[in-house]
Amino acid sequence: MSGAGEGTAAMSESMPPFPPAAREALGDAQLRANLARATHTIRDKRDRVVAELPDWEELREAGRAIKADVLAHLDSYLLQFEQAVTAAGGHVHWAPDAAAANQVVLDVARAHQVDEVVKVKSLTTDEIGLNAALEAGGVHAVETDFAELILQLDGDWSSHILVPAIHRNRTEIRDLFRRTIADPSVSDDPRELAEASRRYLRERFLTARMAVSGANFAVADTGTVCVVESEGNGRMCTTLPPVLVTILGIEKLVPTFSDLEVFLQLLPRSSTGERMNPYTSLWTGVTPGDGPQEFHVVLLDAGRTRVLADEVGRQALHCIRCSACLNVCPVYSRTGGHAYGSVYPGPIGAILTPQLIGIENAPTLPFASSLCGACYEVCPVMINIPEVLLHLRAKAVESGAKPGERLAMNAAGWIFNGRRRFAAAVRLGRLGQRPLIRRGRIVRLPPPLDSWTRSRDLRPLSGESFRDWWARRR
Amino acid sequence: MSDARELILTRVRNALGDAGAAEAAAPAPRSYRRQGTLEPQARIELLCERIGDYQAEVRRVGAGALSAAIGAALAAAGATRVCVPAGIPRGWLAEGFEFVTDAPLTLAELDRVDGVLTGCTLAIAETGTIVLSAAPAEGRRAITLVPDLHVCVVGEEQVVETVPEAMAPLAALVRAQQRPITFISGPSATSDIELSRVEGVHGPRRLIVLVVNKELP
Numbered sequence: 001m002s003g004a005g006e007g008t009a010a011m012s013e014s015m016p017p018f019p020p021a022a023r024e025a026l027g028d029a030q031l032r033a034n035l036a037r038a039t040h041t042i043r044d045k046r047d048r049v050v051a052e053l054p055d056w057e058e059l060r061e062a063g064r065a066i067k068a069d070v071l072a073h074l075d076s077y078l079l080q081f082e083q084a085v086t087a088a089g090g091h092v093h094w095a096p097d098a099a100a101a102n103q104v105v106l107d108v109a110r111a112h113q114v115d116e117v118v119k120v121k122s123l124t125t126d127e128i129g130l131n132a133a134l135e136a137g138g139v140h141a142v143e144t145d146f147a148e149l150i151l152q153l154d155g156d157w158s159s160h161i162l163v164p165a166i167h168r169n170r171t172e173i174r175d176l177f178r179r180t181i182a183d184p185s186v187s188d189d190p191r192e193l194a195e196a197s198r199r200y201l202r203e204r205f206l207t208a209r210m211a212v213s214g215a216n217f218a219v220a221d222t223g224t225v226c227v228v229e230s231e232g233n234g235r236m237c238t239t240l241p242p243v244l245v246t247i248l249g250i251e252k253l254v255p256t257f258s259d260l261e262v263f264l265q266l267l268p269r270s271s272t273g274e275r276m277n278p279y280t281s282l283w284t285g286v287t288p289g290d291g292p293q294e295f296h297v298v299l300l301d302a303g304r305t306r307v308l309a310d311e312v313g314r315q316a317l318h319c320i321r322c323s324a325c326l327n328v329c330p331v332y333s334r335t336g337g338h339a340y341g342s343v344y345p346g347p348i349g350a351i352l353t354p355q356l357i358g359i360e361n362a363p364t365l366p367f368a369s370s371l372c373g374a375c376y377e378v379c380p381v382m383i384n385i386p387e388v389l390l391h392l393r394a395k396a397v398e399s400g401a402k403p404g405e406r407l408a409m410n411a412a413g414w415i416f417n418g419r420r421r422f423a424a425a426v427r428l429g430r431l432g433q434r435p436l437i438r439r440g441r442i443v444r445l446p447p448p449l450d451s452w453t454r455s456r457d458l459r460p461l462s463g464e465s466f467r468d469w470w471a472r473r474r
Numbered sequence: 475m476s477d478a479r480e481l482i483l484t485r486v487r488n489a490l491g492d493a494g495a496a497e498a499a500a501p502a503p504r505s506y507r508r509q510g511t512l513e514p515q516a517r518i519e520l521l522c523e524r525i526g527d528y529q530a531e532v533r534r535v536g537a538g539a540l541s542a543a544i545g546a547a548l549a550a551a552g553a554t555r556v557c558v559p560a561g562i563p564r565g566w567l568a569e570g571f572e573f574v575t576d577a578p579l580t581l582a583e584l585d586r587v588d589g590v591l592t593g594c595t596l597a598i599a600e601t602g603t604i605v606l607s608a609a610p611a612e613g614r615r616a617i618t619l620v621p622d623l624h625v626c627v628v629g630e631e632q633v634v635e636t637v638p639e640a641m642a643p644l645a646a647l648v649r650a651q652q653r654p655i656t657f658i659s660g661p662s663a664t665s666d667i668e669l670s671r672v673e674g675v676h677g678p679r680r681l682i683v684l685v686v687n688k689e690l691p
Contacts, residue, residue, distance in 0.1 A: 034668075041669050058506040065502035075486045088652050094478040096485075146675060147666040163666055170667050190667040194675050201676065206581045206620075222648050224655075232619065232662035232677025239615045240581060250482065257645035261638040262506070264657075272665070275524065276601035279677060280657035281615075287654050289578070290614035301482045309489035 015353065018364040019455070021339040022331075031167050031336055038166045039326070039333040045273025046324060046378070052275070053265070062262045064382040067318035070220075070253050071308060077220040077253045078299060084223025088285020090295040098128035101298050105130060105212055105245050106137040108296055112243055114139065114210045118201075120227060120234045121145035122214025123161065123321060124247050126343045127356075128302060130212065141212065142204055144233035146197055153180045159337035161323035161345070162271055167336060201233070211237035211292070213246045216320065217263055218297075221256045224284045225297065228267060228277050238281050244292035249300050251308075251317040263320060266380035270322035303356035312391040316352045318381040325375035325385060331368055340365065347375035351388040359395050366392035429461050436460075510599070510635025517599045517635050521628075522685060524602025528660020529673050530681040536690030541568045544591060544625060547682045551623050553588035559617060561610020562591065566627065576617050584616060589623030590678075595655075596643065597628045599635045602660065604628060604683065605644065607653045615654055624678040626658075628685045 025031060050056050070077055082092045095101035109117060117134070119125065119141045131141045131152075143152040147165040151157055154176050158164030165173070174188040182196035213234065217226040225246055227234045238244055254260060260282075268277040286295050308314050326332045326346030337345035342353040342362070350369055354362040366389050375385040415421045436442045442458040444450060452458070464472075512520065518534070525532040535543040545568030548556060555572045557579065567573050574587060593611035594604045604626055606612045618624050634640050647653040662677035673679060 038669055055506040058503070062502050062504060062506055065500070069502060072490065074490070075483050078483065078486070094482050096478050096481050100478060144676075145666075146664045150666070163669065165666055166669075168667075173667055190670045190672050193667060194664055194672040198675055202585070205676070206585060222645075222652075224648055230662065231664050231675035233675070235615065235619050235656070236676050239619060250486075257648055258638075258641045259502075261508075261641040265506075265637050274659070275527075276598075276603050276657065276659035278528070278659050278662050282648070282655040282657075284648055284652040284654070287608065287614075287652060290608055290654060291616075299482065301485060305482065305485035305489045308486065314489075 015341040015357070015362040015365065018339060018341070018368040021341055022335040022368070025335040025339045030169070032334060034167055034169065035333055035336050038160070038163060039328075042162070042273055043327045046270060046327070047273075049269045049273055049275055053269070059262055059265055060380055060382050063266050063320075063380055064318060066254060066259050066262060067251075067381055068315075070255060071251065071314060071317055074250065074253070074308065077255060078250060080220040081218060081223055081253055082299075084219075084221065085285055085295075085297055086223075088223050090223065090285040090297055093296060093298045095298050095300045095302070098300075098302050099133075101128050101247055101300050101302070102130050102133035104296065104298050105247070106134060106139060108243065108245050109134070109137075109139045109210060112210060114243070116140045116142060116204075116208070117210045117212050118142050118144050118204055118208040118237050118241065119148075119211065120213040120229070120237045121148045121164075122212075122247065123343055124214040124249050124300065125212065126158070128247070128300065130247070142201075142208075144201055144205070144237060145229075146194065146231055146233075149197055149201070150176065153177075157338070158343070159345070160326060161321055161337075162326075167338070201236075205233075205236040205240055208237075208241040210243040210245070211241040213238055213244065215246050215248045215252055216267065217260060218248050218253050219255075219257050219260065220253050222284055224257060224282050226260065227281045228264075228279075229281075230272065230278045232279060235279050235281055238283065239291045242292055243294045243296075245296040245298065247298045247300055249302075250304050267320050267322055270320075270324040270378065270380040303358075306358070307352070307355040310355065310391075313351065313355050313388050315383050316348070316355055316388060318383050319348050319352065320381060321348075322380055324378040324380065328374040328378050330370055330372060330374070335368075340368065347385045347389075348383070351383075351385055351392060354392055354396075359392060360399050363396045363399070366396055423465070423467075426461060426465055430463065433460050506638070507636055508638040510639060512599070512635050514630070517633055518630050518685060520635070521597055521599035521602060521633050524599065525604075525660065525683050526602075528602055528663075528681075530602075530660045530683060532683045532685065534685045534687065537686055537688040538691035540627065540684065540686050541566055543684050544568045544627070545570065547625050547684065548589065548591075548623075551589060551625075551680060551682065553623055555587045556625075557584060557587045557590040557617050557621060559592055559611060559613025561613075562593070563611060566591065576613050578614065579617075581616065581620060584620040587621050589625060589680075590617050590621045591625045591627075592618055593627050593629075594632065595647070596632045596634055596640055598637055598640050599633055601637060603640075604658050605640060606656045606658065607644065607647050609653075615656060618656070618658075619677055622674075622678055623680045623682070624658075625682045625684065628683055630685060630687050633685075 093104045150165045160166045170188040181200040216228045332346040344352045350365045445453045522532045595607040597604045661681045
């Protein structure tokens with residue numbers, strides 16, 4: 001996500017509603033084809049490597065329990081982490097909101113008179129709109145993940161947690177590279193395009209004076225920070241520049257170093273469908289003569305404590321950002337990520353975003369699901385996404401209660417409760433539906449009922465009720 | 475800054491209320507596998523197979539043939555100037571190559587060598603992973619990152635079967651010495667364009683692993 005611009009707003013304001021955005025996405029045949037292929041390919045890979053492990057369910061259970069323990073003792077784990085990082089030569093900052101976190105990064109950049117930083121792909125920095133904030137402060141952030149670079153060069157934004165540019169095909173990327181960072185002779189071969197980005201970024205890695213990263217995990221008892229990646233850009237950013245700032249959501253802690261043995265098995269298999277991702281970097285404060293000699297970590301709240309306060313919803317904070325729930329979701333795999341209007345798309349986004357920014361600012365997201373439960377089954381830390389969706393739907397209805405809907409529901413309850421009233425209503429319905437039936441279906445109801453048929457067809461009431469049919473057969 | 479700290483801690487405590495402590499009583503169940511079951515030879519074979527799955531090159535050699543195997547690997551990759559960490563075993567240095575000790579080299583100098591030769595701390599068979607911890611024969615992190623070729627020597631006795639078996643010794647290194655740890659599973663890769671996998675983006679595009687049996691010639 002490139003920060004400044006269209007629809008990419010940091011998650012501090014209200015989100016565009018899901019239904020119209022989804023309708024637009026569904027009309028894009030290319031996008032749907034790309035998405036179907038991508039989600040199915042990753043799903044199949046994931047299924048294969050998960051099936052290899054005889055103890056997958058035990059790992060999930062451990063992952064869930066460790067995260068629950070972290071949340072239950074979050075205050076003491078945060079203090080323990082702060083102490084360990086400080087003892088290891090790092091600096092710890094606390095940021096109650098996005099603006100405070102962005103300010104820390106800007107202050108560090110200014111202290112070193114740096115006007116360009118290299119960045120590791122990080123959803124958390126996207127969430128707080130870091131790039132735009134830095135730009136406003138005169139500091140340019142260079143995205144170094146291949147897909148993030150593509151999006152940044154084009155002023156576009158991510159549509160998938162793991163493969164952010166999945167909505168772009170190779171020809172589009174070639175044309176973009178020709179316009180921006182590569183020779184006009186570059187072809188659309190992914191190998192050549194990757195080589196072009198390697199050449200473009202290498203000089204920047206070697207000369208960068210400051211880097212910014214997110215983190216996948218951080219260890220409370222040792223102060224260790226962990227970044228999991230594929231391309232080596234993460235290693236470049238966290239190793240070569242002399243100054244490193246890591247933005248860490250407060251929910252990313254694990255209690256001990258050994259707890260990583262659970263998550264380093266769960267994450268790569270769930271995410272890219274690999275037994276292990278190519279590179280995992282773990283560093284602890286500052287190591288003399290090796291890597292950055294100045295290290296800052298920013299502990300970010302930005303709505304997380306709001307999520308924590310909800311006993312049902314807090315399990316969303318277990319999320320390790322693997323994106324397995326996106327790939328199995330019948331809604332996501334058709335609409336793609338943009339329709340969710342948020343940094344966190346898919347089923348996890350539908351429960352995380354409304355909680356982070358307040359349900360009143362994203363009231364349609366908990367409804368962007370068919371509640372099929374596939375997300376819960378694949379979740380490596382057993383987040384019961386359907387349960388939280390229902391919980392949030394109830395809250396959305398309470399907060400934005402439409403009096404008309406409530407009146408109609410009460411009336412329906414009264415009708416369904418009396419046998420004669422019900423029979424009369426059905427007879428009335430049979431008469432009333434006649435002008436609406438087209439080729440055996442009702443495709444459009446009159447307002448205000450048309451919100452139902454806007455996204456589904458309705459079968460007409462049968463000419464004979466079950467009761468009548470039963471009575472006739474006897 | 476301390477205000478922000480107090481604010482966040484207060485928010486956390488308010489959010490948890492009294493329920494937090496009660497919920498936490500149960501320790502996390504650890505019924506997953508924490509110990510492998512394979513015989514040593516099967517474990518080594520699994521490691522080699524899994525490293526191979528990542529499109530890295532892997533060879534098994536006897537200790538007596540190691541320096542010749544290193545020479546062959548470097549020659550096949552077209553490398554002549556090769557960076558080594560200060561603690562590299564001298565017996566590994568094959569004849570006919572220019573080995574440059576990281577004393578330390580500048581990043582620009584590191585960018586101009588043909589490759590790097592290191593040992594490792596341990597390897598995980600099940601995931602085909604080699605683990606570095608900046609030990610004397612491994613060097614600082616940058617030397618295995620900037621050059622385009624990494625030749626890594628793994629002793630058979632360094633191979634564990636599962637991820638949990640690797641974590642205890644690594645945790646000890648982190649606790650005692652704050653060592654930086656790097657897990658390497660194949661060469662760097664991206665699948666960002668239409669999901670077609672491309673090996674080698676920013677890290678070494680070529681990874682050659684030599685698995686050494688110290689009993690064998």
